Amino acid sequence: MSRSPSVPERPHREIDPDLSDDERLEALRGHFEDLTDVRDQLSEQLDAADERRERLREKVNTVERENETLKSSSLYISTVEDVLEDDEVVVKQHGNNQEVLTDVSPRIAESVESGDRVAVNDSFSIQTVLDTETDARAQAMEIAEKPDVSYDEIGGIDEQVTEVREAVEQPLDDPELFEDVGIEPPSGVLLHGPPGTGKTMLAKAVATETNATFIKMAGSELVRKFIGEGSRLVRDLFEMAREREPAIIFIDEIDAIAAKRTESKTSGDAEVQRTMMQLLSEMDGFEARGEIRIIAATNRFDMLDRAILRPGRFDRLIEVPEPNQDGREQILEIHTREMAIADEIDFADLAAETEGYSGAEIESLATEAGMFAVRDDRTEVNHEDFTNAIEKIENDDSSDVISSAGYFYQ
Ligand SMILES: Nc1ncnc2c1ncn2[C@@H]1O[C@H](COP(=O)(O)OP(=O)(O)OP(=O)(O)O)[C@@H](O)[C@H]1O
Structure with missing residues (x-):
């Protein structure tokens, strides 16, 4: 950067009062000339400064324009x-x-x-x-190289566990068996049932058991968060699964991308439609005996576009219902395994008290019961803590633990 020029010194001239008039006039003339000189120098400096300011302004304009172009040009x-x-x-x-x-x-x-x-x-x-x-791809997908869920952590849905194992695990573990028998294993498995009943757990458990990578994508997020990117992300999903075989693709809330067509033809619908088409074309071009299995889940089975249920697509439907009395008892036992609980706890009684609870709600109940013991400064959770927790959950309007309001499953 150039240094600013120094300001000329102000001329100063003493005039002797004893001088004659002519001599004083001469001295004043000299002083006047000095002043004019200084003025000329200052005015030159001013012009130079103006010029510099003009050049800088042009530079700023150019940078601003470049900045705008950078901001507006697509990458x-x-x-x-x-x-x-x-x-x-x-x-x-x-x-x-x-x-x-x-x-x-x-x-x-x-x-x-x-x-x-x-x-x-x-x-x-x-x-x-x-x-x-x-990275939308990372955001839209949850990837677990080694999910850590075992079948014995899932209670009350033994039949469904067996069905999923047959449809997903066996073709991964023993593809020759299907070849020998001469049948194609089911392409995709659709788990349907109320929220919090263990559908995600089930998919993770299969991945754990088969040492497969678990790749989850939530349909609702594709539609809400990644507007315009849905079909690309579906393509990425399958590409990622191919890169990481064996893999289990889990599409949660598939209803968000595969709902029946509605009357309204908004651009949003068209985008969702494209995402679904991409999913169908990925599935259609899929080698069912390969090392990738697809599981989808929904709690809005009634809303699904039947096109996704055709043979070669999600052709194995498995209902995962709310747990019955026995199921609730098993789930309670599972979720209290790691807790210090009193011997007196009567699981059958608690299961009877929790009719209509899903697995997820029973898990919350166990935590809530533990909180009662903590509040009381006890390390052991007793039966009363559980009954208090049930009462609290049921009285607590603001609690969304018992969320039947948001429950659309039919
Ligand atoms: N059958 C079950 N046995 C044991 N725990 C369960 C069961 N069902 C649900 N849970 C508990 O609830 C949590 C949530 O369950 P999960 O995410 O598998 O439900 P989901 O059916 O996939 O629900 P959503 O439809 O809301 O996605 C699990 O992590 C687990 O702790």
């Missing part, structure tokens, strides 16, 4: 395939799968790794590395 999402030497990388564009060799700016070169999702501009230069926050 494309790509995946880094390979990081080479000299800050070069190979990226693959989503959508058209085009592979491009491009440079990474030294500013972010350190943080780019193979497998990263990045945003590139028109000339494929990487602008940013998408972190997990901005």
Whole structure:
């Protein structure tokens, strides 16, 4: 940056009072000339400053325009395939799968790794590395390499466990058996039933048992949070499963993307429709004996578009009902396994008191009973803590533990 020019010194001239008139006039003239000089210098400096200000203003305008263009121009999402030497990388564009060799700016070169999702501009230069926050794929899916749910943690739905094991686990574990018999295993399994009855648990338990990666995507989030990205995310979902075989794809709340067509033809509906079409086409092109199994869940079975239930799609329907007396008893026992509970606790009695409770609600009940003991400074939970907890839950209007209001299952 150039230094600002120094301000000229103010001229000063003493005039001797003893001088003659002519001499004084001469001295004053000299002083006047000095002043004029200073004025000229100042005015030159002023012009130079004006010129500099003008140049800076132009610079600011250009930067502002560049900034605007950067902000408004769309960036494309790509995946880094390979990081080479000299800050070069190979990226693959989503959508058209085009592979491009491009440079990474030294500013972010350190943080780019193979497998990263990045945003590139028109000339494929990487602008940013998408972190997990901005990475829709990571946000939309829950991935567990090793889910940790075993069948003995699921109570009251033994029949459903057996059915799911036959339809999902066996084709993964023993595909030859199906080949020998000459049948195709079911393509997709649809679990339907009220909320909190163990559908997600069941899917996770199969993944645990078969050492498969568990990849979950929630239909409602696809529709609410990832507007416009639904079909791409469905494609990504299957791609991710193929990358991580064996894998269990679990689509929760499938009704959000596979509901019967409504009268209204809003653009939102069209988008949901596209997402469903993508799901159907992924399933249709699927090798049923492969290492990927698909489980979907819904508590709005009545709303489903029948197209997804056709053979080759979700062709095995398994109802997961609310637990009965025995089921509730088993679930209570499961959720109190790790608790210090008194011998006197009568599970059959508590099961009778909790008619209409789902598995998730029974789990909350156990926690609430434990809270009563904590409040009382006791380490052992007794029968009364449970009955108090039931009373509290049922009286507590604000509690959504017993959430029959939001319950649409038919
Ligand atoms: N049958 C069950 N046995 C033991 N625990 C259960 C059972 N059902 C539900 N739970 C408990 O409730 C929690 C929630 O259950 P889960 O998420 O599997 O229900 P869901 O049927 O998938 O519900 P939603 O339809 O709301 O997604 C589980 O983590 C588990 O602790």
